Amino acid sequence: MSYDLPVVEHRTSRGGRWLRERRLRIALWIAVIEAILVALTHDVSRWTVILLALISFAVYFFFGRDRQGTVRHVTWIAAASQALALIAVSLAFVVGMFVLVVAGVFAIVALVMIFSDRG
Numbered sequence: 001m002s003y004d005l006p007v008v009e010h011r012t013s014r015g016g017r018w019l020r021e022r023r024l025r026i027a028l029w030i031a032v033i034e035a036i037l038v039a040l041t042h043d044v045s046r047w048t049v050i051l052l053a054l055i056s057f058a059v060y061f062f063f064g065r066d067r068q069g070t071v072r073h074v075t076w077i078a079a080a081s082q083a084l085a086l087i088a089v090s091l092a093f094v095v096g097m098f099v100l101v102v103a104g105v106f107a108i109v110a111l112v113m114i115f116s117d118r119g
Contacts, residue, residue: 016069031084046089053082
């Protein structure tokens with residue numbers, strides 16, 4: 001007769017296991033909140049997001065990746081959330097530029113139509 005008991009990983013804490021199970025969800029929510037803040041406020045710019053992303057990547061790769069447990073998961077969450085926020089901000093910039101280009105094309109077409117009207 002065999003029993004399926006949960007296995008506790010060696011050298012992990014309860015908090016570390018809790019973070020590991022939820023780290024992607026936490027990173028996504030942080031990125032969503034940050035993207036909304038960048039979109040709605042002028043105090044937080046895309047340059048702020050880029051700087052935070054570079055710092056969090058460096059902290060994770062040079063410090064957190066080699067650690068065990070909670071420190072590793074917290075630095076992973078920070079780096080992942082900043083990567084997602086950076087993608088969101090970059091996408092918003094590209095879409096924003098596309099909208100401006102389309103508006104410019106529409107304005108040129110409108111001007112051509114107005115000035116070519118001989119009525």
